[in-house]
Amino acid sequence: MSSTILSAENLRAAGETYLERIGEADEYGAVDLVLGLLDGGVPAERLLLELIAPAQRRVGELWAANTWSVAREHGATAVSERAIAAIATRTRTEPTRGRLTVACTDGEYHALPTRLLAEVLRLRGWRVDFLGANVPGPHLITHLHQTGPDAVALGCALATRLPRAHATLTACQAVGVPVMAGGAGFGADGRFARLLGADAWAPTADAAADHLDRGLPGFPDPRDALGHLADEEYTHLTRRRGELLTRAMTALTAAYPPMTAYRDRQLDATAEDLGHIVDFLAAALYVDDVPVFTGFVGWTRGVLAARGVPAAAVQAGLRIFHDELRDFPRARHMLVQGIEAARAGTDLEI
Missing domain, CATH: 3.40.50.280 (Cobalamin-binding domain)
Incomplete structure (x- = not known):
């Protein structure tokens, strides 16, 4: 099959087959597919950017929607890495x-x-x-x-x-x-x-x-x-990260009663989510960009909703950080905007 015959529609169809194979961790099937297209005249760059890259974006979406597990996502990514390596080996030039x-x-x-x-x-x-x-x-x-x-x-x-x-x-x-x-x-x-x-x-x-x-x-x-860094909010937030997370976990347990019934795995996941909130808040402070934080909050709300965690839990965590960071005016402003994003956000559409 020549590259001129392989239309965008046909390549999308091949992409669906490729997604199925990596989703099943079918390394040989995925590699056979891409090498067959390559041998048929489809340029390697097109396979990399129009078949493998879109499939990997879809893998991320399926994980975010809780349709695929972390293990399945990791397996699919590992197979894609093998497919890229196969293309690279077949097209090796000086x-x-x-x-x-x-x-x-x-x-x-x-x-x-x-x-x-x-x-x-x-x-x-x-x-x-x-x-x-x-x-x-x-x-x-x-x-x-x-x-x-x-x-x-x-x-x-x-x-x-x-x-x-x-x-x-x-x-x-x-x-x-x-x-x-x-x-x-x-x-x-x-x-x-x-x-x-x-x-x-x-x-x-x-x-x-x-x-x-x-x-x-x-x-x-x-x-x-980066003159805004002179207020040292970013520096102090990163230094206080551990202390802040410990205090937030205690406060969140009191503010969100369902946490009292959480198992250890759920508590670990909650602590990890709170850590991500602090890290994205720090990044937003570093570049002085509110959408870095609110975009993350909206995405997180959708990911957690797909896993049965209500928006109220996200809002409770954000309010706790807002109350803890009394001497951080830029951070508090971003957290207020984050609370609004958590309240107004919609679930992921996959």
Whole structure:
């Protein structure tokens, strides 16, 4: 089947078959499917971006809706990683361009989108060092000294990783290596890539490859963009994280009576959810962006509703943090907005 014959509709149908196979952890079936399409003339880049990437987005949606378990989601992702590797092996060619380092920022474990980028760049002729998930900044800098790449492509899927991403990209630039930022954590429009001083941002892997073809001119100097950090709310919140979570768990048990019947697993999950609230609040404080926090609250409300946790529980947790953070005016404003988002949000539509 040639790439001209394979219409968008047919590729979507192939994508549904692919989703079924990864959902069943059918590694051989998924790999056979993508290699069959590749051998039939479908370009590798198209398979990566129009078949595997949309299927993985769907996997995330099915997990969020509580349709798929964490185990099934992990299994599907592992099979997709195997399918990407199979495509990469089949299409291996000698690089004809410069050298790039591709990595996830420190603390970022969502590596598959960044892996897709690495393979697209290889297909475009670059020599790529793909370092994977959760790359500590100092170790990345050591790698740059050892290899001397033309640029770094830094992936960040969650806004909670933005402070570390900022430290990493600043360190890369300090040793003379420009940084291309990508991933949902930098904002749908790349506004946080600009705010934090990246040299470029791209919304998709193919857009990143196109941008690298043109070079990385850099954004305007953001040196005054983070003046809001002078109030030290971000710093104090992160330092008090452990104490704040302990107090919040105690207060939430009193404010939300159903918690008294929770089993240990439910209590652990509640503590984890409260931790995510603090982490997203900290990220929103770092970039001074209320929608970073309210967007997370709305998403969390939908995820928890799919698991039988009512919006009242989310609102109760947010009110407790609001009451605890009396000396944090920016954080309290964001929490008020978060309470409204939890009250007004709708469940996930899948």
